[in-house]
Amino acid sequence: MSNTTTLRVYLEAPMLKTAVDGTFNFMNVLKATVEGAGWRVEWHEASEHARLRAADLDGYALFHAAAPPDARSLSFRRAYHYPFWQIEPTQQRWRFEVARSAYDPDSIDPTEARDFANRLRARVLPGPPPRRDGPILVPLQVHIRRCRGFQTMSPLDMVEAVARTGRHAIVTLHPGHHYDPGDMDALHTLLRHHPNLKFAPRTAPVLRDCSLVATQNSAVAFDGLLLGKPAVLFAQIDFHHIGLSVAELGASEALAQAETFAPDFDKYVYWFLQKKSINATLPDAGERILAAMRRGGWPI
Numbered sequence: 001m002s003n004t005t006t007l008r009v010y011l012e013a014p015m016l017k018t019a020v021d022g023t024f025n026f027m028n029v030l031k032a033t034v035e036g037a038g039w040r041v042e043w044h045e046a047s048e049h050a051r052l053r054a055a056d057l058d059g060y061a062l063f064h065a066a067a068p069p070d071a072r073s074l075s076f077r078r079a080y081h082y083p084f085w086q087i088e089p090t091q092q093r094w095r096f097e098v099a100r101s102a103y104d105p106d107s108i109d110p111t112e113a114r115d116f117a118n119r120l121r122a123r124v125l126p127g128p129p130p131r132r133d134g135p136i137l138v139p140l141q142v143h144i145r146r147c148r149g150f151q152t153m154s155p156l157d158m159v160e161a162v163a164r165t166g167r168h169a170i171v172t173l174h175p176g177h178h179y180d181p182g183d184m185d186a187l188h189t190l191l192r193h194h195p196n197l198k199f200a201p202r203t204a205p206v207l208r209d210c211s212l213v214a215t216q217n218s219a220v221a222f223d224g225l226l227l228g229k230p231a232v233l234f235a236q237i238d239f240h241h242i243g244l245s246v247a248e249l250g251a252s253e254a255l256a257q258a259e260t261f262a263p264d265f266d267k268y269v270y271w272f273l274q275k276k277s278i279n280a281t282l283p284d285a286g287e288r289i290l291a292a293m294r295r296g297g298w299p300i
Contacts, residue, residue: 006059010046026280033286079277087292094236098276103241113270130227134209136169139220151235161251163194172203212258230261
């Protein structure tokens with residue numbers, strides 16, 4: 001019987017196929033790194049049953065964007081854009097290592113940051129130069145009538161807080177999510193009561209020229225940072241460092257400050273992705289993978 005430690009990686013079917021085929025670059029780097037440390041890697045299809053059963057197996061487990069069931073499990077997910085990744089002992093982004101880290105903009109080279117952000121913008125958000133003279137963008141996520149523990153208020157209360165500014169605002173829905181009739185009725189009621197609120201079927205066209213993004217913790221706000229748009233955050237998230245926090249400032253003050261808020265967005269995006277995430281294309285990706293696993297308590 002082998003004494004080699006086993007790492008089981010649980011992936012949804014499309015990801016699993018690319019990992020098995022060797023076309024998933026991050027998994028290629030992870031496999032080479034883990035095997036180089038003397039462990040062996042197995043690929044498994046993800047399911048709730050597999051996640052719960054993993055706790056009864058020997059070795060360690062890595063799950064894509066799912067809650068780790070025990071101390072021998074970690075979760076990994078994309079850091080908003082390829083090829084950037086995070087490995088964490090939790091699936092809650094606001095508890096990630098980057099969320100707890102101090103951000104010092106003076107430590108970032110502005111030219112390096114600008115060049116990095118320009119390349120990323122051209123690749124993931126191509127188009128004309130963004131403007132900030134448009135409406136407030138309010139991208140909704142899920143459970144819009146509920147206030148959960150990481151939120152300051154429900155998403156619909158957030159929409160109403162934005163509406164009370166009197167400024168033109170556009171609300172969008174999370175793509176692919178099915179909203180129940182009660183959610184939609186409540187949203188339509190708000191839209192009828194506030195003439196300055198409008199609905200748009202797609203977020204991307206609004207993001208480019210919006211004045212700011214008001215959100216619980218949508219990934220849309222991270223793309224907004226890349227386009228130079230302030231983020232008013234009504235909930236906890238990992239990219240909070242240059243966001244205007246409703247928990248700290250209150251909704252009215254955070255929304256008011258956002259009108260003229262202009263930190264160095266490129267520096268922050270560079271720090272978050274290039275310094276605090278795992279860039280699977282860089283030579284130090286393996287070292288960062290091992291460091292993340294060790295932070296998670298693994299003896300590798």
